Amino acid sequence: MEVSEYIKVFAPATVANVCCGFDVLGFALEQPGDEVWVRRKDAPGITISAIRGISGLSQNPEENVVGVVAQKMLAELQVSFGLDMQLHKGMPVGSGLGSSAASSAAAAYAVNELLGKPFTTEELVPFAMEGERLASGSAHADNVAPSLLGGFVLVRSYDPLDVVPLGVPVELYCSVVHPQVELKTSLARSILKKDIPLQKGIRQWGNLAALMAGLLKADYALIGRSLHDEIFEPERSFLIPLFKQAKQAALDAGALGAGISGSGPSIFALSATEQVAFDVRTAIEQVYLSSGIDLHAYVSQVPEQGARVIQQPTLHA
CATH class of the missing domain: 3.30.230.10 (Ribosomal Protein S5; domain 2)
Structure with a gap:
């Protein structure tokens, strides 16, 4: 054999x-x-x-x-x-x-x-x-x-x-949209400032701690309040076309929060239900498709x- x-x-x-x-x-x-x-x-x-x-x-x-x-x-x-x-x-x-x-x-x-x-x-x-x-x-x-x-x-x-x-302490669904634009990780990291103002740092680690608490307590409202990047998103978002419009569209469609996935250009949004996650994906898609930018989009439960x-x-x- x-x-x-x-x-x-x-x-x-x-x-x-x-x-x-x-x-x-x-x-x-x-x-x-x-x-x-x-x-x-x-x-x-x-x-x-x-x-x-x-x-x-x-x-x-x-x-x-x-x-x-x-x-x-x-x-x-x-x-x-x-x-x-x-x-x-x-x-x-x-x-x-x-x-x-x-x-x-x-x-x-x-x-x-x-x-x-x-x-x-x-x-x-x-x-x-x-x-x-x-x-x-x-x-x-x-x-x-x-x-x-x-x-x-x-x-x-x-x-x-x-x-x-x-x-996965709480049921969450993720909408991901990958606009077909090139963004090198090396560029996205190179523009980041090396020093962080104390007050921004305090707000950032407060959000991270609160996000952990929200996950472990299954507190969707706390998760939503904590999905905020005080430091890096403001420096990187201009590298992604229509990022601000896409993020706002996700929030308007019911997402708990949204942001840059990794170094970008993909945008992610977390939602409490699968239906909302599909609605969020559609809303972000409309932002890009109406501007002629091709994309790939996914909806996934956090496994x-x-x-x-x-x-x-x-x-x-």
């Missing part, structure tokens, strides 16, 4: 920052997301035999996040055999929805499953962060952690790394689960 040792994993897109939680808060979406296929091979080393759904990504494992993540894991475990990988991109690069994080999370989860789960899912976060280091120059966790773990995730500290999974196996290893006689 020949054993075909492979695994196929899906990891979802994510919303990071969530208004007041810059670089420390994120949550998972149900869709879109990336798939990674991993197969064991006798020869040592990593190969990336296929990349589908997008053009322009390198198949050199040193230059692709899935390869970097897998190499770190094999080195940590001192594995002698190699892996062949395939990446199926289900989301665009530079969307503000954690594209590189979804690939990194899917790679880490898939390799771990194939190797018999030597790590817990939380222990996979540092490996997935290495993919983020390659993609953006910074090993941040606010996208990879929720993509792996699902729900809301708070990054309490980076040194040492302390990731706090919050799950309990992040990365997951979608095809198990099979046995062939």
Whole structure:
């Protein structure tokens, strides 16, 4: 009997920052997301035999996040055999929805499953962060952690790394609209001021603490009052065409709050019900479509689960 040792994993897109939680808060979406296929091979080393759904990504494992993540894991475990990988991109690069994080999370989860789960899912976060280091120059966790773990995730500290999974303590639906405009993460970060006025900082961490309380108490009104970015949104919003109009349209349609997803250009809005979330999506769509800007739009419940196996290893006689 020949054993075909492979695994196929899906990891979802994510919303990071969530208004007041810059670089420390994120949550998972149900869709879109990336798939990674991993197969064991006798020869040592990593190969990336296929990349589908997008053009322009390198198949050199040193230059692709899935390869970097897998190499770190094999080195940590001192594995002698190699892996062949395939990446199926289900989301665009530079969307503000954690594209590189979804690939990194899917790679880490898939390799771990194939190797018999030597790590817990939380222990996979540092490996997935290495993919983020390659993609953006910074090993941040606010996208990879929720993509792996699902729900809301708070990054309490980076040194040492302390990731706090919050799950989904209250039912929430997210509307995401990705206007088809280019916005590089490096530009969105480069314009941020390094110093923060004390009063703005006080209001920002007050909002973050209140948002945590609102989630844990299932207090929708408090969640809505807390979804406010005192510091970074005012500096970044001008980079996204029609952002202010889109945000106001979301609030007028009943959203609890809205803001920039990650570094943008995607815009997210949280709602208490699925119907309101669809209404919000439609309202934001109208802002862009009436101006001739193409977009992709999604409605997703915030899911309990992040990365997951979608095809198990099979046995062939």
